[in-house]
Amino acid sequence: MIDLWLIGIGTGNPDHVTLEARAALRDAALVLVPRKGPDKADLADLRHSILRACDSPARVVEFDMPVRDESLPYATRVTRWHDEIAAIWADTIAAAQPEGAVALLVWGDPGLYDSTLRIAARLDPAPRLRVLPGITALQALTAAHAIPFNSVNGAVTVTTGRRLTDHGWPGEADTAVVMLDGNCAFRHLDPSGIHIWWGAYLGMPEQVLEAGPLAEAGPRIIDKRAVARTRHGWIMDTYLMRRA
Incomplete structure (x- = not known):
């Protein structure tokens, strides 16, 4: 069982990251950063800049986000997409073998129109979850x-x-x-x-x-x-x- 921390980071401004979130990023052992293709490289870069601004010593591992199958009905395509992301998380964490908590940086707040919690629920065994709220859009x-x-x-x-x-x-x-x-x-x-x-x-x-x-x-x-x-x-x- 792993400790998985979902950290709300606001809308991209490092000043929006709460003191609680900054402390968590300094304590995390591993941070997973998604890559969403070359057109969205700025999103990964922003996460890296936030980690630097928070003086996080955590090991950072990037992973490629799967692409949704637009030919499927909406609910089916989203469900399969979440399944694929959860499998990638599990494989990435297993390969990294972190000695401590794993963190994901979530835009806005993990509880508002974001699926990170639903994806985390697919992990087996279920992780010990910690959710740190962020400034919402x-x-x-x-x-x-x-x-x-x-x-x-x-x-x-x-x-x-x-x-x-x-x-x-x-x-x-x-x-x-x-x-x-x-x-x-x-x-x-x-x-x-x-x-x-x-x-x-x-x-x-x-x-x-x-x-x-x-x-x-x-x-x-x-x-x-x-x-x-x-x-x-x-x-x-x-x-x-x-x-x-």
Whole structure:
């Protein structure tokens, strides 16, 4: 049985790593760093820069992330992808034979729209888990725009781009936060009375923000997102919408 630490590292800014997370990175024996292809090499580099900023002496081992089979139904493809990642983790840890805890650096927070915990549950034997929360994209977004997360006595729904496309505005909440949206799903909404606050690379030097009535800001977001993705080869973004 291994000790597996899932460490939330915020949105890429080393200053977002909590003191608790910094201490854990200094105590870990092994850190696993995923490689997601040459177009996303910056993501691995950012993890290495965070480790250096935290003065972590841990041994670092990189591994190649498998590619999802897009020909399969969504649920099936994600399940198989998680199975493959868990198998790679197990093989990588077994080969490294760490004498201490194994750590994974998780963007944002391991408990919010992230599958690291579900992948860890596939390991056999089950590891002793320790989860260290991190600053979420939700916090970074509302801070960047200097707006409250919720309206007075209002409900907030956190959802995905896929669900927004398939089901429209989520329920009766007056505020919706959308994550994991690679296709600007807000385009499928009637923009009347909706205000949007969008951000990419939150908290990083590359940060890009846009806000305004959805009818006006939506096209600007689509253009800015396309330019940023082409420039960097990857993008992490999220947005909050509120009905008047």
